[in-house]
Amino acid sequence: MTNKILDEYLDRLRSALAALPADERDAVLAETRSHLEEAIHARLRMDPSAGRGRVTLEETVAFGDPAEIAAARGAASQAAAKRPRRWPRWASYGVAVVVVLLVAVVAIDLVNKPAQYTAYQRDNVLEAHTASVNDTFEVRPRTQTLAVTIVVERESGCAGVRITDPTGEVVLDQWDACGDVRRSVEAKPSLTGRVGEWRVEVRHRDFTGSILVHARGTLE
Amino acid sequence: MADAYLGRLERDMAGGALHLLLLGLIARKAPIHGYALIRALAESTDGMLQFKPGTIYPILNDLEKQGIVRSSWVSGDTGPQRKAYELTATGREVLAGATTSWARLRQAVDHTLAGGKR
Numbered sequence: 001m002t003n004k005i006l007d008e009y010l011d012r013l014r015s016a017l018a019a020l021p022a023d024e025r026d027a028v029l030a031e032t033r034s035h036l037e038e039a040i041h042a043r044l045r046m047d048p049s050a051g052r053g054r055v056t057l058e059e060t061v062a063f064g065d066p067a068e069i070a071a072a073r074g075a076a077s078q079a080a081a082k083r084p085r086r087w088p089r090w091a092s093y094g095v096a097v098v099v100v101l102l103v104a105v106v107a108i109d110l111v112n113k114p115a116q117y118t119a120y121q122r123d124n125v126l127e128a129h130t131a132s133v134n135d136t137f138e139v140r141p142r143t144q145t146l147a148v149t150i151v152v153e154r155e156s157g158c159a160g161v162r163i164t165d166p167t168g169e170v171v172l173d174q175w176d177a178c179g180d181v182r183r184s185v186e187a188k189p190s191l192t193g194r195v196g197e198w199r200v201e202v203r204h205r206d207f208t209g210s211i212l213v214h215a216r217g218t219l220e
Numbered sequence: 221m222a223d224a225y226l227g228r229l230e231r232d233m234a235g236g237a238l239h240l241l242l243l244g245l246i247a248r249k250a251p252i253h254g255y256a257l258i259r260a261l262a263e264s265t266d267g268m269l270q271f272k273p274g275t276i277y278p279i280l281n282d283l284e285k286q287g288i289v290r291s292s293w294v295s296g297d298t299g300p301q302r303k304a305y306e307l308t309a310t311g312r313e314v315l316a317g318a319t320t321s322w323a324r325l326r327q328a329v330d331h332t333l334a335g336g337k338r
Contacts (some may be wrong), residue, residue, distance in 0.1 A: 028277070031254060031303045035273055038255045038302070064274020072278040 005053055006036055009060040016066035020073065028073070046123060065147070069172050135200045139166075143191060148172060148215045151184045157207035165189070166196035234269050240322055241269070241317040242279060243307065246289060250306035253294075254280060257305070280305060288314055 010029055019023045039059045044050060063069075139146060150161045150172060158178035163171045171189050200213055222290045245260050246252055252260070254277055262270045283289045288311040307315065 028281070031277060032273075034253070034302050035255045035277075062272065064272040069274040069278070072275065073281065 003040070003052070003056055004035075004057040006033070006040070006060065009036075009056075009063075009066070013066040013069065017073070018071035019070075032063065036060060039063075060103075134202075136197050137200065138197055139191060139195050141195050143195070145188060146191055146215065147186065147188050148213070150213050152211050152212070157205055159202070159204040159207045159211055161203075161211060161213060162201045164199045164201075165194045166198060167193070172197075221237070234271075237322075238269070239279065239283075240315075240318045241265075242276070242283070243288070243311060243318065246305050247307050247312065247315055251292070251294065251304035252306075253302035253304045254312065255302070287311075 010182045012031060013032060014025065017028060020028070036056075036059055039062075040055050043059065044052065078138060140186075148171070150162060152159055152161070162173045165171050172185055172187050183190070198215070200215075202211060202213075204211075241261060241264075242257065245257055245264065249256070249260060254273065257280075258271070258273055258276055259278075263280050280289065280291075282306075284291055287308055289305045290308050294304045295301055313324050
């Protein structure tokens with residue numbers, strides 16, 4: 001069974017480890033995949049009702065940030081995340097675009113924790129044809145870094161996500177996911193002057209698919 | 221400020237013991253794959269020491285490069301193959317030496333914190 005979220009994570013890890021020799025990189029990826037598949041399987045065995053997408057995202061987050069893993073191996077990649085040319089607006093955020101839509105999003109639930117803010121898809125069936133969802137997460141004063149990932153997989157219709165900082169400035173804006181089957185976006189915005197409540201807005205129209213928003217902060 | 225410093229201190233202490241703990245667990249449970257090793261580390265310390273897999277695997281990789289552990293791919297219960305680790309002869313020597321050093325260090329620290337007079 002394919003797992004797109006896992007595949008996306010491993011693709012990011014592969015890019016981060018680009019400086020390693022190919023055989024060493026392949027060995028790392030193989031072991032990482034083995035670990036994550038086992039962790040996901042164990043979680044789903046304990047809680048069969050937990051969503052595979054959500055569990056996968058949690059386990060990849062728990063495994064570690066690809067850039068940090070590469071740095072720990074002394075293999076920080078020189079390659080910046082490739083910016084898709086057809087979305088030039090993302091270039092200014094230094095975003096590696098990875099959009100994965102999670103199936104049938106009605107609402108996104110953001111949970112604020114001291115070191116990690118995680119958004120999960122709620123398991124509701126999309127009934128309305130046009131809907132918007134608003135949610136927030138809080139960046140606390142001691143937070144040093146923030147990484148926000150939007151993952152969208154579209155089967156039909158349109159969906160979009162916009163994230164704004166406490167000043168109202170738009171940080172991520174993905175309002176036009178109507179054509180692509182799959183998109184993902186990741187950003188690590190500067191937090192200077194951005195402590196407080198961040199806003200997540202989701203819009204969808206005749207949409208089937210899935211949307212995941214994940215915001216992860218690390219404390220000093 | 222004190223909390224932040226204490227947190228850093230605790231992380232340093234945990235980090236300092238990590239290699240020894242990994243070697244000790246591998247010696248006891250070999251052959252053991254990374255996922256099980258990480259879980260064993262958390263369980264044997266009652267959850268006190270929990271490290272990200274992304275931290276542990278580079279250490280295992282380094283230990284293998286130094287000839288302290290060796291690995292092999294074995295079939296797993298869930299299907300995918302797993303990379304399992306065991307100590308080499310060199311690794312057993314290192315573990316024995318590090319265990320002695322740890323005992324001496326712990327004694328020295330306890331002695332100092334208790335007043336330090338001889």
